Amino acid sequence: MPHRPTDPTRRPVRTTPPRRTSTEALRPRRAPGTRRTRGLSPTVRTRRNRWGLGVLVVLLVAVATKLVVLQGIDGTAYAQAAESDRMRVFDIAAIRGAVLDRDGNPLAYTVEASKVVADPTVVEDPDRTALALTTLLGVPVDQLTDDLTASGRYSVLAEHVDTATSDQITALELPGIVLEDQPTRLYPAGTVGGQVVGFIGRDGDGLAGIEQRYDDQLSGTDGTRRVEVGAGGIPIPSGIDESTPAVDGSDVTLTIDEDLQYTVQQRLATECSNGQTTRGSAVVMEAHTGRVVAMATCPGYDPSQASTTDPDLLGNPAISDVFEPGSVMKAVTLSAAIEDGHATPDTVLSVNGHIPAGDVVVTDAHDHAPVDWTVTGILAKSSNVGTIMLAREVGDARLEQYMRAFGLGSTTGIELPGESAGILQDSADWTASRAANVPIGQGVSVTALQMASVYQTIANGGVRIPPRIVESTTAPDGTVTPEPQPEGTRVISESTAQQMAYMLEAVVGPGGTAPLGEVPGFRVAGKTGTAQRANPECGCYSGGGYFTTFVGFAPADDPQYVIAVDLERPNSDAEGGQVAAPVFADLMQYVLAADDVVPSGSPRPDFQLTGTAPTN
Amino acid sequence: MSVTARVHTGALRAKGTASARSTTATRSSAPARTVTRPGTTRRTGPVHVRPQLRLVTEPVGTPPRVRRTTRTRPRRTPFVLLMVGLIAATALVLLALNTAMAVDSLRASEQRAANTELSQAVERLEQQVTTARTPAQLAAAAAAAGLVPAGTAGHLVIGPDGTSVVRGAPEPAPAPEPAPEPAPAATQQPAAQPDQQPSADAAAPGTTTEQAGG
Incomplete structure (x- = not known):
């Protein structure tokens, strides 16, 4: 090696002459130690190394950061995106x-x-x-x-x-x-x-x-x-x-009985197709529980055809439509009179054919000379004058109190939407004529269900149980949750209720207004009602026809079922005892037979309808 | 530079051979060392050096090496074979499991489909029963069979003394409307029809008494 390389960058390896020996393969081609003796000064090399290291570290840090970002921060989002690509919902x-x-x-x-x-x-x-x-x-x-x-x-x-x-x-x-x-x-x-x-x-x-x-x-x-x-x-x-x-x-699960419901609707459909009745409602209730076992109005509708049915028909008029109940309301007035001690069934009153009330004169169905009727007779003959006389003894405020206790003027709370509360004014606002009309069921509006509830109270010994129609709900796992049973409230005493049942039985007896309400073999108690229907054309009563009603229960000595029937007959002057009572009787006969109700066998008592008024 | 390099390599080679020799010498030619070294430190050296060399090399270094090499070599093969076997077995079992799962899931979906089909069949049948059991259908079927709605029921009540009382007012049910000539009844009972048809009009009172008592 005579010439020492002056250029530091020249590789010393090339200057070394190749050795041709037998052990050449084992020897490094580069001269030993040449790596360290490259022509860079240590300071330059260190600096370069530092830079290189720095670049590498930065790159690695960048890669690592990206990894952390991918895995740690964005990881969930990407994993979800990937998963949602594979997932079907x-x-x-x-x-x-x-x-x-x-x-x-x-x-x-x-x-x-x-x-x-x-x-x-x-x-x-x-x-x-x-x-x-x-x-x-x-x-x-x-x-x-x-x-x-x-x-x-x-x-x-x-x-x-x-x-x-x-x-x-x-x-x-x-x-x-x-x-x-x-x-x-x-x-x-x-x-x-x-x-x-x-x-x-x-x-x-x-x-x-x-x-x-x-x-x-x-x-x-x-x-x-x-x-x-x-x-x-x-x-x-x-x-x-x-x-x-x-x-x-x-x-x-409802309390409705499908067969009975069918029978009720068939019977009402017959009624609605006679040309006189434009609408008819019926409610059948268990006397002791307040359960509604059937409730219908004709014309009805088929829920599967609801979208093509006249929207006016898509309701439940038995609870949403109100009507003036007429004489069936007299049961409330007389209950109040008896409960407050103003009368007994045998109290005799001298009843005239008409009675002045404010600016009007209220007459009985047919005006007549004064007759001595017992209170039973007043109810059996459905005397307006006698009822108003008793109502005046009770007093307006007290009468309103009883009416509200019987559930009038407020919703019954049945598990159905769209229930009407009916119309019952405060007694303080009653005019003299209104005060005479309300006790006989005019100037007050009720639903068919409310009317049935009033008679349920009398049939149940004076305890009113709010009507209900849902028995229970059954969860998919089979758990049965019974609907809460509403508490009964006592409206009239048991003895009053018994006296009322006795008097109501006279209505379907001889001399009463509704012999057609009788059910063969059973003792029936009930009351007819014939209320003037307001004529929608003039807003007056003339030419409006009638609401004919019959509400009652049977057997009278051990009430099981209460049925309220209400027929709207705009073009007829037939009375409740003639048109509504037969419907009631047919339905009552069916429900008693279907439920295997055994008559007690006791005969109907002889009613004293007339008497001798005490001279005073 | 080249000079020093040469010198350096020469020294490295010398060192390498020397060290190679010395390591081999430690086992066999211990006396040789004692011969060469005493030349410099004859009097004091031998006494101190010999025991130190022997103590370090012989008992600690050699015996474990001999054991390891002789014993581990023949045992490595079965271990490797075991590992390979395990891996292969695992793969096979995994494959089998996967296959089984796929087969099961296929079968499960098949059975689910069959289940759905069956439940739909049940639903259809129940629907038929439900439709046939509605009051309107029952009433129509009863009317077609010649039944009439019962009137009031009579109840026979037996007293404690054994006597019986009839309660209620039982009435014979009305005769079914002789509306007949009914097409459905004729098609259902073709054999009995010729006998019954003439009596349908004539023997209405007879049928009434038969059906009394409802």
């Missing part, structure tokens, strides 16, 4: 609970069904598809072809298709035809109990009756199922499969 529709009668017969229930939907952009051959579907769906071919060629990607072909049909459609494997779950509400009994059960809207919300009032319990909670899917949407066996099960709705 399916809705599980909760089945709406059924509405059952007291024996468990369904009045409303839900079945699985499908909506048949087409995606016109996917349908290959609209004409062939339409031909294949027309018989299954029962839709004309033309209409189907139109739907299948419609613009857009969503075209409903048919709704509420049952499972048998939808299975056949699935088997056809038509491209572009999709089935969507669409649970369908069925009302197997049709109009029977329709007004009580109500109906649901297109979106499945209850819009009337029990369906509306118990919507929360009936509807349940929808569930979802999240599944991890692979290619083609097929669930991965070991993948995520979480499902929140749907909680089906609870069943609601």
Whole structure:
């Protein structure tokens, strides 16, 4: 090595002559130690090293930071995004609970069904598809072809298709035809109990009756199922499969008896079709429990046809429509008179045919010379004058108190929407004529249910139990939750109630106003009512026709059932004893026979309707 | 530089050979060392040096080496085989498990489908029963069968002394409306029809008494 390399960058290795020895392979090609002796000064190299280190550290830190950001901070979001790409969420529709009668017969229930939907952009051959579907769906071919060629990607072909049909459609494997779950509400009994059960809207919300009032319990909670899917949407066996099960709705059991309800509606339908009665309501109640076993108004409606029914009919007039009850109200007035000690059934009054009251003169149904009637006779003959005489002894304020205690002027609290409270003015506001009209059931409005409740109080020994129509709710797991039983309130004493029952029995007895209300073999107590109907054309009573009513219970000596019948007859002057009493008798006969009520066998007492008025 | 480099390499080589020799020498030629070294430190050296060398090398260094090499070598093969076997077995079991799971899930979805189908069939049948049990259907079926609504019921009440009393006012039920010539009844009972049809009009009172007592 004669020339020492002057350029520090020149590699010393090249200057070293190659050695050709036998051990050459084992020797490093580079001269030993040359690495350290490169031509950089240590300071430069250190600086470079530092820079290099710095760059590397910065890069590594950048990479590490990105990693931390990816994994730690954004990690969840990315994981979720990735997961949601693989996840499919399916809705599980909760089945709406059924509405059952007291024996468990369904009045409303839900079945699985499908909506048949087409995606016109996917349908290959609209004409062939339409031909294949027309018989299954029962839709004309033309209409189907139109739907299948419609613009857009969503075209409903048919709704509420049952499972048998939808299975056949699935088997056809038509491209572009999709089935969507669409649970369908069925009302197997049709109009029977329709007004009580109500109906649901297109979106499945209850819009009337029990369906509306118990919507929360009936509807349940929808569930979802999240599944991890692979290619083609097929669930991965070991993948995520979480499902929140749907909680089906609870069943609601009513106190309604379907058979009785049917009978009541049939009877009312007969009445409504006679040309005179435009509307008729009936309420059947258990005397000791206040349970409504049937409630109907003609004309009724079929909940499954609710969307095409006249909206005026979609109510429950038995609880929402008020009418002036007429003479059936006399039971309240006389109860007050007896309870307050102003009279007994045998008290004799000299009753004239008419009585002046303020600016009007109230007459009996037929004006007559003064007659000596017992209080029983006043009720049996339905004397307005006698009742007003007794009401004046009771006093307005006290009478109003009794009426309110019997539940008039306030809602009964039955588990149905749209209940009316009726109209009962404060006694302080009564004019002299109003004070004479209210005791005989004019100038005061009630619902059929309120009237039934008044007679339930008398039939139940003076204890009023608010009427109710829902027995219990049954959760999907079988837990039965009974509806709270309302507390009874004593309105009149038991002895007063017995005396009232005795007097009401005279109404259907000989000399009473309603012999047609009799049920063969049973002792019946009840009261007719014939109230003038306000003429909607003039706002007056003339030409308005009548509300004819009959409310009563049987057997009179051991009351089991209370029935209130109310018929609106705008073009007739027939009295309650002639038209409403027969309806009552038919219904009472059926309900007593159906419930196996055994008559006591005791004869009807002989009633003293007339007497000798004490001379004073 | 090159000079020093050469010197350096020479020294390295010398060192390498020397150290190689010395390590081999420690075991076999211990006397040789004693011979070479005494040249410098003859009197004091041998006494101190010998025991130190022996103590360090022989008892500590050699015996474990011999044991390890002789014993571990033949045992490595079964261990590796065991590992390979375990891995293979795991893979196979995993495969089997996966297959089983896939098969099960397939079967589960099949059975779910079958289940749905069955429950739908049950639902359909129940729907038929429900529809047939509605009061309107029952009334129609009863009327078609010639039944009439019962009137008031009579009750036979037996007293404590064994005597019986009839309570209520039982009445014979009215004859079913001879509206007949009913098409449904004729199609349902084709065999019995020829005998019954003439009596439908004529024997109305007879049927009334038969059905009395409701």
